[in-house]
Amino acid sequence: MVMKTKKRFVLWDSIIILVLFAISVYLFYLAAAWGISDYLADNAYRDYVTGPGVHWENLILSLSFGLLLAVVNAWSDTPRVRRLPVGSIIVLKSLLYLLSFAFACTCVMLVFRLFLFSPEELASIIGSTTPKFLISASLWLTMCILMINFIMEVRRKVGPGNLSALFTGYYRHPRMQDRIFLFLDLKASTTIAERLGPEKYSRFLRQCYYDLNEVVLDYRAQIYQFVGDEVVLSWKNQVRDTPLQSLRAFFDFKEKLSSRKALYEKKYGVVPLFRGGIDAGVVTATEVGDIKREIAYHGDPLNTAARLLELSKTYGDRLVISGKMKDEISNAAEFIFDYQGEIQPRGKTEKVAIYTVRNDKLGSLS
Structure with missing residues (x-):
């Protein structure tokens, strides 16, 4: 595929x-x-x-x-x-x-x-x-x-699709969009950076992102941001199986990194492991900046996904998703969802149900 x-x-x-x-x-x-x-x-x-x-x-x-x-x-x-x-x-x-x-x-x-x-x-x-x-x-x-x-x-x-939007000024006025956001973060990034040093650590991250590119293409994701050792992927939530595809993208990325274990150990002495947090909902898409322009998204789903990413450390560096994401996923026999209770993100009055996600075919990686 x-x-x-x-x-x-x-x-x-x-x-x-x-x-x-x-x-x-x-x-x-x-x-x-x-x-x-x-x-x-x-x-x-x-x-x-x-x-x-x-x-x-x-x-x-x-x-x-x-x-x-x-x-x-x-x-x-x-x-x-x-x-x-x-x-x-x-x-x-x-x-x-x-x-x-x-x-x-x-x-x-x-x-x-x-x-x-x-x-x-x-x-x-x-x-x-x-x-x-x-x-x-x-x-x-x-x-x-x-x-x-x-x-x-x-x-x-x-990114594909954004150039024409920037040329035509499509996002000069805020647009409301239903989107899914997957936050990815490298486990033990500080320790790895200290061990490898700045230059080698930079090459290490680049290698991880090159491996991520194939997954992005495969699941038609948009790379929204690179922030240090963190990557944010996004999808327009317009097709019924898009929420399921975002989960598959996360686990396929982990599987790809695992399949390249020998390469990473030989070149860097460490195998990367990424954890993730996913949420979905309506956000505002708008063009920001003048000297440097880009399309930015604002809304609760980004804040919630970032919070879920932090919680992934508590649950064994797994993928953590919101209850809303869980409700939107159908035909997900390949995944196991474990209910972990509710949280109340800062600034929100409503609590958010959270689930950790496992994929048995990846064994200990999930």
């Missing part, structure tokens, strides 16, 4: 890039009068530019280029590449995109040769290419690829 979700994520990225690239190609034909003026003046390209050939070129170029992008994106999404600085990723992917574009151009020429133009016509078109056109096309292509890569990396930084 993880691989299918990752492929879907990469495919969606490729579709976005393909659309952006197709738009950029059309913009080139509309805006690059300086580059094509020579052809229009001597009629060498008049029939081609004003006829169906230019549209066939854009279609073939975009489709073949898009397929290659899927391959490049799949490769660049590996942990080894994602660990590179953002600038290095942009440059590396841009170079690979240029190579892919050269291959796509070869595909265009092949289709032209087989279906659209005679050898003489194709030779005339290629032979009449001027340095002015090559310069304008190369500059436009380079800028488009760099800009597309920049947009895609910014999209990753703010």
Whole structure:
């Protein structure tokens, strides 16, 4: 299931890039009068530019280029590449995109040769290419690829779905949303930090978060915040099985860390163990900040989930959920819920029922 979700994520990225690239190609034909003026003046390209050939070129170029992008994106999404600085990723992917574009151009020429133009016509078109056109096309292509890569990396930084919301100002006015929040916290983080030292501890946390990424993709979660050794995941509570998925995400993350026990012991001498707290409810989503903007959530579910995370230490570092979350979960035969009583969070008049959650397939990890 993880691989299918990752492929879907990469495919969606490729579709976005393909659309952006197709738009950029059309913009080139509309805006690059300086580059094509020579052809229009001597009629060498008049029939081609004003006829169906230019549209066939854009279609073939975009489709073949898009397929290659899927391959490049799949490769660049590996942990080894994602660990590179953002600038290095942009440059590396841009170079690979240029190579892919050269291959796509070869595909265009092949289709032209087989279906659209005679050898003489194709030779005339290629032979009449001027340095002015090559310069304008190369500059436009380079800028488009760099800009597309920049947009895609910014999209990753703010999270899928948030970039368009920030551009359009969707959250400039507060919006009410029903959401689920999972707070994750590293057990014995202070002890581990003292043992490893600042630099190695930072690498340790990064490794944990890279392992978390696959779980996030698999369960379509949104990473709301990284706060030191704490991570907050969130879901829109619009589908019936979303509460159940949030529980599965927690235990699958623990299982993934357990499966990589040998790696963590070899590199860091310690295996990470995360505890969690989950609550659900209506929150306010709004855009905050000016110099640095982000989408923030405010409401009782976040405060309650944070309190449940603190309580997880009392209950053997397990997952602790609210009674409201328990009531929203159906068909949860894989989980065991243990009622632990009620608490009254600070500032609230109503008490909150709490449950610890176990998953027998993980044995002692749960």
